[in-house]
Amino acid sequence: SQQGEEDPQALSIQEGENATMNCSYKTSINNLQWYRQNSGRGLVHLILIRSNEREKHSGRLRVTLDTSKKSSSLLITASRAADTASYFCATGLASGGSYIPTFGRGTSLIVHP
Amino acid sequence: GAVVSQHPSWVICKSGTSVKIECRSLDFQATTMFWYRQFPKQSLMLMATSNEGSKATYEQGVEKDKFLINHASLTLSTLTVTSAHPEDSSFYICSARDTAGWQETQYFGPGTRLLVL
Numbered sequence: 146s147q148q149g150e151e152d153p154q155a156l157s158i159q160e161g162e163n164a165t166m167n168c169s170y171k172t173s174i175n176n177l178q179w180y181r182q183n184s185g186r187g188l189v190h191l192i193l194i195r196s197n198e199r200e201k202h203s204g205r206l207r208v209t210l211d212t213s214k215k216s217s218s219l220l221i222t223a224s225r226a227a228d229t230a231s232y233f234c235a236t237g238l239a240s241g242g243s244y245i246p247t248f249g250r251g252t253s254l255i256v257h258p
Numbered sequence: 259g260a261v262v263s264q265h266p267s268w269v270i271c272k273s274g275t276s277v278k279i280e281c282r283s284l285d286f287q288a289t290t291m292f293w294y295r296q297f298p299k300q301s302l303m304l305m306a307t308s309n310e311g312s313k314a315t316y317e318q319g320v321e322k323d324k325f326l327i328n329h330a331s332l333t334l335s336t337l338t339v340t341s342a343h344p345e346d347s348s349f350y351i352c353s354a355r356d357t358a359g360w361q362e363t364q365y366f367g368p369g370t371r372l373l374v375l
Contacts, residue, residue, distance in 0.1 A: 178363070187262075187351055188302070188366040233301065245292065246364065250301045 151234055151252040159257050164221040166252040168234030169214075177210055177217050178235045178246060188233065191219075226258040260286045262354050264367035271342055272375055278338045279370045281352030287332040288354035292364065293325070296349045308335040342374045 152167045168177070176195045180188040194201045194210045194217065201208045207220040221228055231253050235246035261284040271277050281291055289310045294302040306327050307315040314327035326338040335354075339346050349371050353364040 180366075185349070185369070185371065187264075187368040188353075190363055190365070193363060245304065245307065247304070248294075248302045253299070 151232065151249045153252060154250065155253045155255075157255045157257065158224060160224060160226055162224055162256075164224050164228070164254055164256070166219045166232050166254070168217045168219070168236075168249060170217075170234075170236045170249075171215065172236075174212075174236045176237055177208075178237070179206075179208060179217075179219050180233045180235060180248075182231045182233065182251070184230070191232075221254075224254075224256045226256050229254060229256050260284075260354075260356050260365040262352065262365045262367040264350075264352055264370050266370060267368060268371040268373075270373045270375065273343050274341055276338055276340045277342055277372060278336055279350055279352075279372075281335045281337070281354070281367055283333045283354040283356075283365070286354075286356045286365075288335075288356065289332060291329060291335040291352055291354045293327060293335075293337050294351045294353070296351060296369075298349075302351060305337075310335075339372065342372070344374045347372055347374045 150169050158164055174196055176193055178193045179191040181191050182188045192203045192208050194208050196212055205222045210217045231251040233248050233251045235248045237246040263282045265280045269277055291308040293305045295305050296302050304317050305320045308327045308329040310329045310332050316322045329335040349369050351369040353366045355364050
């Protein structure tokens with residue numbers, strides 16, 4: 146069953162602006178991951194943040210995690226038209242050596258040039 | 259980074275036929291691969307976990323006789339949609355976990371779009 150839920154479902158911005166997407170989840174996690182999917186394509190792993198981390202950066206991406214609120218945010222700074230894609234958060238709980246991420250519905254981001 | 263391929267990338271078939279989709283990890287070994295299904299503008303729904311050398315673990319509501327999974331080697335898993343019907347039309351995505359790397363990171367294939375007429 147789905148656990149992560151992204152918000153907003155759709156986001157439309159101008160190139161150069163920042164884009165913020167949020168993800169909420171329900172149960173305890175070991176980590177949370179953000180993925181990107183271009184239309185009709187597979188998923189690309191963007192960033193992983195562990196449950197004991199609060200913030201992580203990767204290039205123009207900044208991810209925060211608040212385990213007390215069971216939420217995470219993905220910030221894309223200085224967005225580009227090429228950032229247009231769907232973004233998914235995936236939460237995971239490792240158990241007995243196995244790990245399966247559960248995906249939310251995703252945020253569809255459109256960056257207008 | 260690690261690469262996962264899928265073949266075919268798209269397939270159109272008649273109702274009642276069976277379709278096989280291959281998922282390969284190209285530069286790493288994967289004891290575990292996952293099969294997902296995605297409808298337009300929807301999230302990825304996990305169908306089954308494919309384990310090399312053993313039976314696949316199916317998620318609730320997924321018919322194991324309908325979606326046959328075989329994970330015969332550390333680099334190949336196959337999903338066969340048997341007696342496909344129009345409602346099976348979807349985007350099927352596999353992923354693989356590098357056994358030598360971080361267990362949490364999965365690498366996804368490019369997906370296979372299936373259209374059943």
